[in-house]
Amino acid sequence: xxxxxxxxxxxxxxxxxxxxxxxRVAVPAATRRFHLTRRHALAxxxxxxxxxxxxxxxxxxxxxxxxxxLAQAADAVEARGGRVHWALDAAAAVEAVLSIARAAGVRxxxxxxxxxxxxxxxxxxxxxxxxxxxxxxxxxxxxxxDGDSPSHIIAPAVHKTRExxxxxxxRLAGQELPDDAQALTDFARRRLREKFLSADMGISGANxxxxxxxxxxxxxxxxxxxxxxxxxxxxxxxxxxxxxxxTWEDLAVxxxxxxxxxxxQKLSVYTSITGGGPAPAGEGxxxxxxxLVIVDNGRSRLLGTRYQEGLHCIRCGACLNACPVYRxxxxxxxxxxxxxxxxxxxxxxxxxxxxxxELPHASSLCxxxxxxxxxxxxxxxLLVDLRSDEAxxxxxxxxxxxxxxxxxxxxxxxxxxxxxxxxxxxxxxPLEEAGWLRGGPGPLxxxxxGRDFPAVAARTFRDRWRDLAAGEGxxQ
Amino acid sequence: xxxxxxxFLARVRQALAGGAGPAPGYAAEAGAAVGRGSMPPRADHPxxxxxxxxxxxxxxxxxxxxxxxxxxxxEAGPRAAAYAGRxxxxxxxxxxxxxxxGPGGELxxxxxxxxxxxxxxVRTWPAEAADAELGVVVAEAAIAASGTVMLSSGxxxxxxxxxxxxxxxxxxxxxxxxxxxxxxxxxxxQRTRGGDIPxxxxxxxxxxxxxDIEQQLIQGVHGPRTVHALLVxxxxxxx
Numbered sequence: 001x002x003x004x005x006x007x008x009x010x011x012x013x014x015x016x017x018x019x020x021x022x023x024r025v026a027v028p029a030a031t032r033r034f035h036l037t038r039r040h041a042l043a044x045x046x047x048x049x050x051x052x053x054x055x056x057x058x059x060x061x062x063x064x065x066x067x068x069x070l071a072q073a074a075d076a077v078e079a080r081g082g083r084v085h086w087a088l089d090a091a092a093a094v095e096a097v098l099s100i101a102r103a104a105g106v107r108x109x110x111x112x113x114x115x116x117x118x119x120x121x122x123x124x125x126x127x128x129x130x131x132x133x134x135x136x137x138x139x140x141x142x143x144x145x146d147g148d149s150p151s152h153i154i155a156p157a158v159h160k161t162r163e164x165x166x167x168x169x170x171r172l173a174g175q176e177l178p179d180d181a182q183a184l185t186d187f188a189r190r191r192l193r194e195k196f197l198s199a200d201m202g203i204s205g206a207n208x209x210x211x212x213x214x215x216x217x218x219x220x221x222x223x224x225x226x227x228x229x230x231x232x233x234x235x236x237x238x239x240x241x242x243x244x245x246x247t248w249e250d251l252a253v254x255x256x257x258x259x260x261x262x263x264x265q266k267l268s269v270y271t272s273i274t275g276g277g278p279a280p281a282g283e284g285x286x287x288x289x290x291x292l293v294i295v296d297n298g299r300s301r302l303l304g305t306r307y308q309e310g311l312h313c314i315r316c317g318a319c320l321n322a323c324p325v326y327r328x329x330x331x332x333x334x335x336x337x338x339x340x341x342x343x344x345x346x347x348x349x350x351x352x353x354x355x356x357x358e359l360p361h362a363s364s365l366c367x368x369x370x371x372x373x374x375x376x377x378x379x380x381x382l383l384v385d386l387r388s389d390e391a392x393x394x395x396x397x398x399x400x401x402x403x404x405x406x407x408x409x410x411x412x413x414x415x416x417x418x419x420x421x422x423x424x425x426x427x428x429x430p431l432e433e434a435g436w437l438r439g440g441p442g443p444l445x446x447x448x449x450g451r452d453f454p455a456v457a458a459r460t461f462r463d464r465w466r467d468l469a470a471g472e473g474x475x476q
Numbered sequence: 477x478x479x480x481x482x483x484f485l486a487r488v489r490q491a492l493a494g495g496a497g498p499a500p501g502y503a504a505e506a507g508a509a510v511g512r513g514s515m516p517p518r519a520d521h522p523x524x525x526x527x528x529x530x531x532x533x534x535x536x537x538x539x540x541x542x543x544x545x546x547x548x549x550x551e552a553g554p555r556a557a558a559y560a561g562r563x564x565x566x567x568x569x570x571x572x573x574x575x576x577x578g579p580g581g582e583l584x585x586x587x588x589x590x591x592x593x594x595x596x597x598v599r600t601w602p603a604e605a606a607d608a609e610l611g612v613v614v615a616e617a618a619i620a621a622s623g624t625v626m627l628s629s630g631x632x633x634x635x636x637x638x639x640x641x642x643x644x645x646x647x648x649x650x651x652x653x654x655x656x657x658x659x660x661x662x663x664x665x666q667r668t669r670g671g672d673i674p675x676x677x678x679x680x681x682x683x684x685x686x687x688d689i690e691q692q693l694i695q696g697v698h699g700p701r702t703v704h705a706l707l708v709x710x711x712x713x714x715x
Contacts, residue, residue: 026690026691029691030691033691044519044520045516045518045519045520046516046517046518046519046520047516047517047518047519050516051515051516054514054515054516064492066488066492067485067488067489067492070484070485070488071481071485074481080673084481085480086480086481086483086484087484088483088484088487136698137688138686138688138689138697139686139688142688142689155687155688155691156688157688157689158691160689161690162689162690162692165689181689181690181692181694182694184689185686185689185694185696185697186696188697189696189697189698192698193698196698197606212665212668212669213668213673215677221684221685221686221697222684222685222686222697222698222699223639223684223697223698223699223700224697224698226635226639226678226698226699227639227698229676230635230636230639230676231636241488247665248661248662248664248665248668249658249661249662249665251661252515252657252658252661252662253515255657255661256515256657265540265681266536266621266622266681267619267622267624267657267679267681268681269540269680269681269682269683269684269685269699270678270679270680270681270684270699271678271679271681272676272677272678273664273676273677273678273679274675274676274677274678275675275676276673276675277673277675278675279629279675279676280631280675282631283602283629283630283631283633283634283675284601284602284632284634284636285602285605285634285635285636286629286635286675286676294484296484296487296488300487300488300491301491303488303491303492303495304491304492304493304494304495304497305495305497305498306497306498307498308497308498309498
């Protein structure tokens with residue numbers, strides 16, 4: 001099973017994104033707003049760095065003891081009458097959900113936003129069983145209706161225009177709906193309310209799972225997460241195995257930084273602490289069955305390596321909002337489930353380098369992602385390490401390998417380096433414009449078309465140094 | 477089943493033990509309980525004086541699109557009726573006062589009696605929720621620093637009551653206010669560690685909202701469009 005990298009190459013995906021004029025306005029506007037409100041919300045705490053350090057310590061401790069806390073959470077769920085399903089890979093996770101659905105005679109599923117189920121391509125497999133699956137987060141619903149995929153961890157439909165939404169909903173309504181966000185939202189509310197009230201199964205992700213009691217913590221603003229976990233008779237929560245949090249005290253810290261980092265809210269509108277077991281009889285609502293599906297799907301490959309910190313991520317999206325590359329190309333160009341700096345780090349680790357070689361290079365290494373991260377993951381360092389791994393595995397292109405071999409040869413031979421620098425200064429003259437190169441042959445042209453390339457200095461440093469050392473000064 | 481668990485956990489255990497491991501310094505950071513539970517002081521703390529908390533709670537709830545007012549216990553019914561009147565709603569769905577021990581139940585019963593007396597149609601949980609217009613619940617805790625109310629499920633305390641109706645009225649009894657999330661979750665921790673584990677606890681901070689269509693903020697996506705909190709003083713204590 002597993003997801004495949006897109007057939008379209010990375011540079012083609014990037015170019016397509018760069019030609020999308022709406023995306024070029026909408027993504028920078030949204031990410032900039034998220035970025036500013038995040039900073040404001042964290043600053044209100046007073047000493048945001050200390051909170052982030054504490055959050056980081058909690059995540060580091062949890063992941064370093066992951067086996068223990070997963071076992072504790074599973075014991076808690078089982079003690080409360082819930083069922084735990086252990087899934088080493090996507091196929092096992094899908095099979096677990098399908099067998100729950102079959103046993104319960106499920107015809108209709110409502111889902112709240114979950115990135116891990118995107119990894120599993122769960123909807124496709126449920127639909128293949130003849131089960132109707134409805135995404136209920138407004139953004140995810142829009143995406144699902146259009147057969148599209150999310151382009152931001154917390155704002156999945158940021159790349160869609162209101163007019164596109166109006167057309168999608170109008171088709172569904174069988175009449176032209178007004179070009180008005182309130183009216184369109186009201187339409188979705190009515191439509192999805194029917195689905196909530198008639199669904200047999202609710203599938204949610206998990207922002208956190210509290211090891212003490214097995215409760216699933218869901219952070220949402222719309223209320224769909226509550227619907228999905230309260231109304232259908234079966235609740236299935238699918239968690240990436242790293243989502244566990246040891247105690248309520250730890251949860252209190254992470255909940256102070258997650259919504260602030262994601263949307264700039266002190267708390268999201270709904271923080272649901274739910275499940276772990278079925279609702280006791282006689283409460284009148286709540287699920288009669290609770291299942292927790294714990295998913296590895298490549299995550300254990302990060303454990304015990306220098307990429308272990310990649311599993312600290314709490315999926316707030318702050319690194320996307322901070323990233324100058326994400327702001328320009330949006331989420332789809334990354335091609336995987338997770339985009340932005342965290343996607344560039346974990347996608348090649350979870351899926352393997354094949355087809356994802358470019359992702360560690362989709363970064364300027366400016367470190368804005370690390371500055372934004374609520375749990376201080378050194379994303380830029382991990383990207384450099386991934387590039388290094390790629391080089392070690394000789395995954396670079398043939399010309400790149402040749403170029404760097406030539407560079408090494410020159411650097412190891414001072415006489416050759418000196419002559420090469422002088423030759424370059426002479427050869428570049430036709431291309432030079434005020435200190436920059438324009439045009440040029442072959443790969444140089446490809447570079448200078450889109451990026452600046454500084455000209456080699458007219459006199460080499462070594463020549464100037466020799467003059468300076470001779471006490472003549474250089475007259476400048 | 478246990479076989480799958482063992483295989484899964486063994487893989488995690490082996491991966492953690494093997495390999496070169498994360499960057500230097502990581503191990504020390506990941507050491508047991510590094511500062512966990514000991515939060516840094518926070519600049520936005522509502523202070524240690526509970527007298528300051530109601531005003532802060534109201535300001536925070538209003539900032540996220542909700543509303544709040546302080547009221548004497550005896551005035552809670554008329555204030556609730558006035559809220560329903562402003563909304564023009566008639567069908568009320570409430571938690572069952574008999575299911576709430578202590579002052580919360582008495583407060584809810586008195587408010588519901590007043591609403592019935594005003595001619596509103598009042599049903600108590602469990603009852604048909606889909607066509608109710610106003611849900612009425614009692615907060616177990618309320619968080620001053622964020623304008624949040626905490627509700628927990630149980631017999632007579634349906635999740636649907638605070639979720640399906642278009643409007644939500646939350647009664648916050650005196651003594652339910654906590655300064656920050658940490659204290660509210662500490663209450664919950666104490667409760668669950670004592671063996672009383674509710675299936676569902678929800679922290680609600682204002683009306684349901686979304687900005688998924690061109691980042692335009694819309695209230696009332698799936699949950700209630702309006703949220704109103706009545707901060708009720710102890711019986712006989714005035715406002």
